[in-house]
Amino acid sequence: MVKAYVDIDTLKYLLYDVHGLESILSYERFQEHDLESLNLFLDSVKEFSDRELFPYIKVMDENPAHYKDGTVMVHKQVDTYMKKAGEMGLIAALFDFEVGGLQIPFMVHTASAYIQEAANNQLPGYGGLTQGSAELIVHFANEILNKTYVPKMLSGEWGGTMCLTEPQAGSSLSDITTKAAPTDQDYHMISGQKIFISGGDSQYAENIVHLVLARIEGAPSGTKGISLFIVPKNRPNEEGSLTKNDVTTVADFQKMGQKGYCTTHLGFGDGNDCRGWLVGEPHQGLKYMFLMMNGARIGVGRGAAAIAMAAYMASLEYANERPQGRKLTNTGKKNPDEDQCLIIEHPDVRRMLLLQKVITEGSLSLVLLASKYHDLVQSMVDESEKGKYRLLLEMLTPIVKTYPSEAGAVAVNNGVQVLGGYGFCSDFILQQYYRDIRVFALYEGTTGIQSLDLLGRKVPMSNGKGLELLLAEIMQAITAASADDELPSYAAKLRSKLKLTQKVLGFLMPFAKKGDYERYLADANLFMEFMSHIVLGWLWLDMATKAKASLDKGDKTYSKEFYKSKIHAMKFYFKYELTKTTALAETMMDEEVLTVKTDDDVFC
Amino acid sequence: MVKAYVDIDTLKYLLYDVHGLESILSYERFQEHDLESLNLFLDSVKEFSDRELFPYIKVMDENPAHYKDGTVMVHKQVDTYMKKAGEMGLIAALFDFEVGGLQIPFMVHTASAYIQEAANNQLPGYGGLTQGSAELIVHFANEILNKTYVPKMLSGEWGGTMCLTEPQAGSSLSDITTKAAPTDQDYHMISGQKIFISGGDSQYAENIVHLVLARIEGAPSGTKGISLFIVPKNRPNEEGSLTKNDVTTVADFQKMGQKGYCTTHLGFGDGNDCRGWLVGEPHQGLKYMFLMMNGARIGVGRGAAAIAMAAYMASLEYANERPQGRKLTNTGKKNPDEDQCLIIEHPDVRRMLLLQKVITEGSLSLVLLASKYHDLVQSMVDESEKGKYRLLLEMLTPIVKTYPSEAGAVAVNNGVQVLGGYGFCSDFILQQYYRDIRVFALYEGTTGIQSLDLLGRKVPMSNGKGLELLLAEIMQAITAASADDELPSYAAKLRSKLKLTQKVLGFLMPFAKKGDYERYLADANLFMEFMSHIVLGWLWLDMATKAKASLDKGDKTYSKEFYKSKIHAMKFYFKYELTKTTALAETMMDEEVLTVKTDDDVFC
Secondary structure (H helix, E strand, C coil), X not given: CCCCCCCHHHHHHHHHHHCCHHHHHCCHXXXXXXXXXXXXXXXXXXXXXXXXXXXXXXXXXXXXXXXXXXXXXXXXXXXXXXXXXXXXXCCCCCCCHHHCCCCCCHHHHHHHHHHHHHHCCCHHHHHHHHHHHHHHHHHHCCHHHHHXXXXXXXXXCEEEEXXXXXCCCCCCHHHCCCEEEECCCCCEEEEEEEXXXXXXXXXXXXXXXXXXXXXXXXXXXXXXXXXXXXXXXXXXXXCCCEEECCEEEEEECCECCCCCCCEEEEEECCCCCCEEEECCCCCCHHHHHHHCHHHHHHHHHHHHHHHHHHHHHHHHHHHHHXXXXXXXXXXXXXCCCCCCCEHHHCHHHHHHHHHHHHXXXXXXXXXXXXXXXXXXHHHCCCHHHHHHHHHHXXXXXXXXXXXXXXXXXXXXXXXXXXXXXXXXECCCCHHHHHHHHHHHHCCCCCHHHHHHHHXXXXXXXXXXXXXXXXXXXXXXXXXXXXXXXXXXXXXXXXXXXXXXXXXXXXXXXXXXXXXXXXXXXXXXXXXXXXXXXXXXXXXXXXXXXXXXXHHHCXXXXXXXXXXXXXXXXXXXXXXXXXXXXXXXXXXXXXXXXXXXXXXXXXXX | CCCCCXXXXXXXXXXXXXXXXXXXXXXXXXXXXXXXXXXXXXXXXXXXXXXXXXXXXXXXXXXXXXXXXXEXXXXXXXHHXXXXXHHHCCCCCXXXXXXXXXXXXXXXXXXXXXXXXXXXXXXXXXXXXXXXXXXXXXXXXXHHHHHHHHHHHHCCCEEEEEECCCCCCCCCHHHCCCEEEECCCCCEEEEEEEEEEECCCCCCCCEEEEEEEEEECCCCCHHHHCEEEEEECEEECCCCCEEECCEEEEEECCECCCCXXXXXXXXXXXXXXXXXXXXXXXXXXXXXHHHCHHHHHHHHHHXXXXXXXHXXXXXXXXXXXXXXXXXXXXXXXXXXXXXXXXXXXXXXXXXXXXXXXXXXXHHHHHHHHXXXXXXXXXXXXXXXHHHHHHHHHHHHHHHHHHHXXXXXXXXXXXHHHHCHHHXXXXXXXXXXXXXXXXXXXXXXXXXXXXXXHHHXXXXXXXXXXXXXXXXXXXXXXXXXXXXXXXXXXXHHHHHHHHHHHHHXXXXXXXXXXXXXXXXXXXXXXXXXXXXXXXXXXXXXXXXXXXXXXXXXXXXXCCCXXXXXXXXXXXXXXXXXXXXXXXXXXXXXXXXXXCCCCCCCCCCC
């Protein structure tokens, strides 16, 4: 029914024109690529997504992955996807040529994954986790482990997972209790339980390679005593055959969304025969995981942004086809003898669609920018420049993970509303996106955790240097917009928001300085929302400035209407979204402390 | 698993103490009742809900109502509920003694339905629609029709529905095309299609009485030509037997929530044998419907408020039992060797729970207040006083319908987040409430429609008299709070928001005056949110003032902690929610017009 799931023009505009992919290609790592070859790559991803991903989004929801007789049964397209994505090099795309990768920029990987996830937010997860766990092996494990596991993973024959969460620990990784007992061989004996393992099992996978956080006997308590192990479902023998490795699929989690993307409960070593191979050094597991975490968190934001995009496309299509009601006349009445108008002509429907547009395209711009920083950190040689982008990336990561997840859910919610009663009905896809996107604010560190990271770690890091760099980047965009003939008032508005940021931090910082961290961080969630709006305001101002420049110089890459629509969207963001910072600042600077626990029971 | 679904103390506190049910009982209609008997009635409803409603909420979601061979198959508890609710007098509770009703105040009916809907938001719908359609018959149909239909409906033997929506018309009722052809008998021949009919069919109902909006041949176009008909699924013959009346269940709508509450597509007269009996006068159908609409819209707000309550209870219970993480020390670090704390000790979890509390209890206060106005309008003799409360009720109705639906969904969303990953899992009830509540912003006029009603009709009605009366009520609460020793600063804050309201309307009104209604109403949705916060701020200030008075005079009806928690919640509302009006006003008074259609395509 729905025809489109992604606005490819806007994706390419952001990738090439706004965020300047070309500037990345000059780095040595990407010398084999040029814009044309990468553009062809993205077109092939789109064509692949049209064919192998989008047609399966609804059917996978209607036929959830489920536990049966010790295995998780997934849709057969999972098998097809893994093999074809492997063949096309999509799982290996980021990796070095020497391990069979395509060595593409992270920005292009982001665009590729975004197209796939907009088409189907469940299938690419299986490939994404396989890629992520292979990355951990490539970066930190020895050569034997690399040779044993990586080729089969990148080809899509074997799956991969990340096993962090345990029932008693949840987000609190310091409470992990999965055990690793040393042996006189090259492996440890693993025992423990892991929950919420995405892609943790499948009747099709010949093998699944679990990257497991565990505690070596005698290790220190807390996060400092955690090590990382490769624990395959089946252990490869020297001659290449496989032996069961005592990894049990205990159960799966049925969920309200992403039903085709299985979530499992795994048991390790119930029969005392589960072997795990240490990755890198002991007690460094969490450090390794977190070195990959920026990429993983960009990936979560990207997935949410992609769902918001698909929902926007679907509701826009509906609004452009559905006649209902009439436009108001200047008497305030409607004439029932007139033909009905399309609902896209009603201001409130336009408001909802524009809100979807600014959140969706803004989120995409955000994940592409973070991806660019990621590329710069990976590719730059100059240590000081590299350090700058590392701090910018650190600063932006919690926002990239959170804004598309939270605001994306708001966008999809508005998409449901555009369809009226049909939005709630299973025949229409909006209700699925509404359910699917809800998990993104929980994945890879909840919004609460990300907010503590932003205000508690990232703002103070390197004596505030990351924040300073971010504000300087924003000032550059303000300066550029100020030089335009139409945009100075928007530039001035954003400048006033930078001042407001300083004011808010000036109010909050003293609490941290005097050791009252609970008070300092109590409204971290609001600070996240506040900073997100400022960052999005910046990205929209930047996009509008560039669109205006293209209009002024008669650039024909895109139509005039296209450029004008980006400026219009910026204005919408400034009027309807950026204004929210006023109220958020008012709340954050309120003296009253209402959420820190006291002896009173405030919930009766 | 979850033990509680409703906070009965708060419900009774709001009903008896804050909104003074007793003051209503002095009216003639309620002379047979006293507080004690009504309290016993509510206790019996709670006991009934514990037994017959709450145990079925999850199983009805897991086994959706569905279409099979021309009938909709619903859960068997629907049959049990209808019969037992009929026996207990719950369907008839609002009706006169003479038709077998209990003649209870609407406020008590609201409390009763609220308890039931918090326990199970799907079963009571079948009874609620039966009651609503019986009300239409009692108020507007002739005696024969009354005798034929009403007793069987109030006993729960026959169901009832409201058939408004048609595929091509949606919210635009003026486009209804269902036809009624006169005959030389006492009935018309009905033909047409109706969609989104809640409770439209069931394998258990001996009969279902549809109240159908249709157009008599030759009637004027638009809303003025619509009449109301009784169209039973089976028509009763004189001797009491039933004959099929050519009402076909064409299909049902599968939905993402409220899966146990069927939504049907009905065909009337496909075999040219569908008879409908005119209710009241021709062409008055929409007027009759809308005379019942205030009650129906209070009912929608109440249902959403009840789901938000059930979700709050469930997430509060989880937060009180789940250990995870540790409290921050004053070095900003955590000590992993300490025991984990309960998640309710984390400020961000407390913030989410307090947000749920203020939305949930505030919504309940709102529906009870509107119910009180409804009682006053029904019971008062003095025409001028009656007129005052009629205007207040008209003013409040779109807000009562909308705030609990929209903010309630936000509350449930926070409830999901409190549970972390488990919130997304089907084993926990939060994800169901998240899906169930989503439809309330669509039912009985979407949020967009309600917002147009508020700003387009209610604010200007009687030359602004309704708004004036509302603001005067709010001022009374401000004056009362100003006299307290702790509350004047909150009173002052709300007073400043009344000034802001005048300012916003001062900005908007000129657009209406000069005939630019599209511009005037373009941000009606934001005005709805703005006014809702002011109304909720008022209700919280009022509750806090009364709680403070109880504390001051040592009232022992509830514990000190209970009263203090209400004052704390008011402070939370003022700090975290009421502040949003600042930004909303800023947006509404922005000169830029971005959502009214122009020739530019802003969606490319």
